[in-house]
Amino acid sequence: MSKADNMLSILWMLRSGRRVTALQLAEKLEVHVRTIYRCIDALCASGVPIVAESGPNGGYYIIGEFFESPLFFDSDEQKGLIHASTFAQEAGYPHSDALTRAMDKLKRYTNDEQLEQLERHGEGLSVIYPKMEDKHRTFLQTLEESTGEGRTLEMAYDRGKGEASPPRRFDPYGIVYWKGNWYTIGYCGYREEIRSFRVDRIHWLRATESRFDRPMGFSAKNFLLGQLLPHPDQAAALETVRIRGHEQVLNELCRHWLFGHARVERQPEEAVFQLERSMIETYVPYFLMPYGTTLTIDSKLLVEKLVEASSKLTTHYQTMLSNLK
Known part of the structure; x- marks a missing residue:
């Protein structure tokens, strides 16, 4: 040792x-x-x-x-550390090996009663996340280390649907875990602007000798949310949507990131949202379909798009059914 x-x-x-x-x-x-x-x-x-x-x-x-002294942890603090390590490791935390060694040390220097309690509480908590491939876990570790060291990387990235983009210089300002995926946010030399990238779409990463300074006060989390949520300047493109339904159904709806941030009013069996029209025309109808007839929607635009999306699905599966006869 x-x-x-x-x-x-x-x-x-x-x-x-x-x-x-x-x-x-x-x-x-x-x-x-x-x-x-x-x-x-x-x-x-x-x-x-x-x-x-x-x-x-x-x-x-x-x-x-x-x-x-804070060097020693009481039972609740030990339990909190064990549970936090479970969440971190299942989410693909980039330094999981070091975290495992730290937890082993914590267990090693406890008495029998404390160890039994730690094992009991540790086994009582489970977390289900999408499994991350080993290469992406390695990329995540490289990104985290480069963020702390201020080291520029060279990166090849898949833009989606198998479209590879040219290799780019990338200054990672931070990493964010959101909705089951890891993102890295930083300055993209290819686009010459700050952008976000999904770690599971990275093909390869290479460290360079170049260095960078992260902008003072920059928040990777706020930047990522800012890309997903409507900007105040886009107020004219927002549609007010009033949805009624059972309280538990609305609670579930409001837990979704888009509806939760767009909510402007809430009653036990009614919620009012301000949603981007572009989202209503593309994403929102398909998200609401699993709720079936449990919702009553007061928005002509959204109802029209729901009818349109439902018709497309009906036609698609009717064609599929006829081919199976």
């Missing part, structure tokens, strides 16, 4: 409150006793109040007040 690991291990063993000799510590950690002396000296120099007492019952111990 590294010196830092040895020092942390010593701290956790001294946390029991019992006096422990240097020889006992050395045997436990399988290191030379001189390594223990050096680690104890380093801990004392960093401000840890370790006391050494000689004699038959002597040894090292820590003054009680130090147990309240």
Whole structure:
């Protein structure tokens, strides 16, 4: 183990409150006793109040007040860390290996009762996310590291439907996890503007020797949401839509990102939204179809588009049915 690991291990063993000799510590950690002396000296120099007492019952111990230090986590904090690691790893967190090692250390330096509680709570939480391919997890790690280091990348990207675009220089300003996908936001040298890219559409990434400075106060999250939600200048292109239905159905509808941000009024069995007309003409009708006849919609434009979309689906499946006879 590294010196830092040895020092942390010593701290956790001294946390029991019992006096422990240097020889006992050395045997436990399988290191030379001189390594223990050096680690104890380093801990004392960093401000840890370790006391050494000689004699038959002597040894090292820590003054009680130090147990309240933020270095040690109580049971709720430990549970929170275990659950947070579950979410992060299932979402494709780029440093999952390091996170696993950190959680192993947390479990290693707990007593039997704490370990049993951690295992019980850890097994009680499950998260289902789309599985990320190994190469995209590697890309995500490269993007995160380049974001922190301010290193420019060269990137080949699939624009969708198999259309590959020319390789581009890319300054990653941040990464965002949203709706089951990872996005990277930064300056695109090909378009010469700040853009967002889905990580699962990246073909390859290469680090360069160039550096960049992220704009002061830039928020990758706000930029991504700004692309998805209507801008105030587009108010003229908004349609007011009033939807009535059972309260639970409307609750489910309002949890969707588009309707949730577009909601301007809400009653138990009625909700009012301001939606972009372009979205109503393309996306919204198909999203509302699974709700069937549970909704009453007060918007001529949206109802017309629902009828149009329903007719297309009916024609499509009638043709399919006739071919199956």
